[in-house]
Amino acid sequence: MSFQVHHDMTAPLSHYFIYTGHNSYLTGNQLSSDCSEVPIVKALQRGVRVIELDLWPGSSKDEILVLHGRTLTTPVPLIKCLKSIRDYAFSSSPYPVIITLEDHLRPDLQSKVAEMVTQTFGGMLYYPESDSLVQFPSPESLKHRIIISTKPPKEYLESNGIKQKGALSPGGRNSSEEDEEASGIPDHTAELEADDRSNSDQDDADLTDCDNKSGQLGAPAYKRLITIHAGKPKGQLKDALKVAVDKVRRLSLSEQELEKAATTNGTDVVRFTQNNILRIYPKGTRITSSNYKPLVGWMHGAQMIAFNMQGYGKSLWLMHGMFRANGGCGYLKKPDFLMEKGPNNEVFDPKIKLAVTKTLKVKVYLGDGWRLDFSHTHFDSYSPPDFYTKVYIVGAPADAAKKKTKIIEDNWSPAWNQEFTFPLTVPELALLRIEVREYDMSEKDDFGGQTCLPVSDLRPGIRSVPLHDKKGEKLKNVRLLVGFQFV
Structure with missing residues (x-):
């Protein structure tokens, strides 16, 4: 694989897949884990470029906290998160960091956020001259810059009813994306932008003239800092996806809404x-x-696939693998077919059956290093391990495939020497997932390491491939010798 940035980085941000975190401040589960700046730092060090913060008012007048609302998660002060982003934003990549805010604040606290953001980031902060962008700037033009994405305050006030008295505390009721996540209740397609939904209590319905004035003062400074406006779609899915000629925006859909959209639109x-x-x-x-x-x-061209980076499992391995491409910089240029338009303005249809354009041959030669990274009784108490390797292609549905080597018994350094062939219709989005297991006759086979590699960045030839643990951390010594060939 190439460890250099080799994609064109001068196109608008919408032309890239962007390494995106979800609830970036959580250390564990969504209901009761601590909120902290530590997972934010870890994500940035891994190359994640989109950090999500949920903002709530604290108990004292000017206090702003980051937490997962209506849960038992313990809060962390916003200023702590902002300083960590400032200090680690470009520790692994020079390309822009986008902070997506889910905002549950009164206008005067929004003004306070604007002040904190401006003072903390200084010249690192980018925001546009005009009120809304006709086209997003490029990653190249935004190197070493931090940008904000959220709803403009005016839309926030409208979506909450003009007479709302500020935002509610975490124990109150102000529906948002967090409502779905905390309650587990599926969302409704008619109300697509979860960030924009509201269901405020009657008790909060009297906005005084004084509050109105503070809103007028607070909103402009906050709004001015927003580079990527979160949209406010209403009605049906097709309407929400309409493309405006004179401005660009961001839309959020849940994974279920995306599945429905993929089926119908x-x-x-x-x-x-x-x-x-x-x-x-x-x-x-x-x-x-x-x-x-x-x-x-x-x-379908979605740029921000927001993942729980503190999570676990095979989906996260795929995310890690995808963003190993392009030097691990966190921005991947989308394939041309997703950006092209035909003579009649037609675009790529993900449902159509495509022809095979490339065939990948993968030869698994041998593996070594387990003896150094695992105890001698980790796999089997009384004999050396019995390793085998599983090789997957994950990508377009037509490209999905799974192969497996034979089991080599009683050997810390197994040699398989087996080749597998994978025909690919969309090689640009194909991921090669490799997992080593140790055969166990009486129980579940033991895990021996995994990796995931973007097919687009594979270099032909025989390569030493390091394996990772279940959390995605690289094992010190375990490696496979693998041959790659494109025909």
């Missing part, structure tokens, strides 16, 4: 994502911080 989603940004987030029932299959979003 696939080409509308592709068309929308050519100029606008689509963010997908996990459904509310994923309280253990698990993740979903990212390929549906990528096949």
Whole structure:
């Protein structure tokens, strides 16, 4: 694989898949884990470029906290998160960091956020001259810059009813994306932008003249800092995906909404994502911080597939693998077919059956290093391990495949020497997932390491491939010798 940035980085942001975190401040599950700046730092060090913060008012007058509302998660001060982003934003990549805010604040506290953001980031902060952008800037032009994405305050006030008296405390009721996540109740397609939904209590319905004035003062400074406006779609899915001629925006859909959109309005989603940004987030029932299959979003051009980076599992391995491409910089240029338009303005249809354009041959030669990274009784108490390797292609549905080597018994350094062939219709989005297991006759086979590699960045030849543990951390010594060939 190439460890250099080699994609064209001068196109608008909407032309890229962007490494995106969800509830980036959580250390564990969605209901009761601590909120902290530590997972934010870890994500940035891994190359994640989109950090999500949920903002709530604290108990004292000017206090602003980051937490997962209406749950038992313990809060962390916003200023702590902002300083961590400032200090670690470009520790692994020079390309822009986008902070998506889910905002539950009164206008005077929004003004306070504007002040904190401006003072903390200084010259690192980018915001546009005009009120709304006709086209997003490029990653290249935004190197070492931090940008904000949220709803403009005016839309926030309108969506909450003009007479709302500020926002509610975490124990109150102010429906949002967090409502779904905390309750696990599926969302409704008619109300697509979860960030924009509201169901405020009657008790909060009297906005005084004084509050109005503070809103007038607070809103402009906050609004001015927003580069990527979160949209406010109303009505049906098709209407939400309409492309405006004079401005670009961001839309958020849950994983279930995306699946529905892919079934009924696939080409509308592709068309929308050519100029606008689509963010997908996990459904509310994923309280253990698990993740979903990212390929549906990528096949439809969705730039921000928001993942629980503190989570676990095979979906997260795929995310890690995808963003190893392009030097691990966190931005991947979307394949041309997702950006092209035909003579009659037609766009790529993810449902059509495509021809094979490339064939990948993978030869698994041998493996070594387990003896150094695992205790001698880790796999078997009385004999050396019995390793085998599973090789998968994950990508377009037509490309999905699974192969397996033979089991080599009683050997710490197994040699398989087996070759597998994978015909590919969409090699640009194909991921090669490799997992080593140790055969166990009486129990579940033991895990011996895994990796996931973007097929687009594979270099032909025989390569030493390091394996990772279940959390995605690289094992010190375990490696496979693998041959790659394109025909």
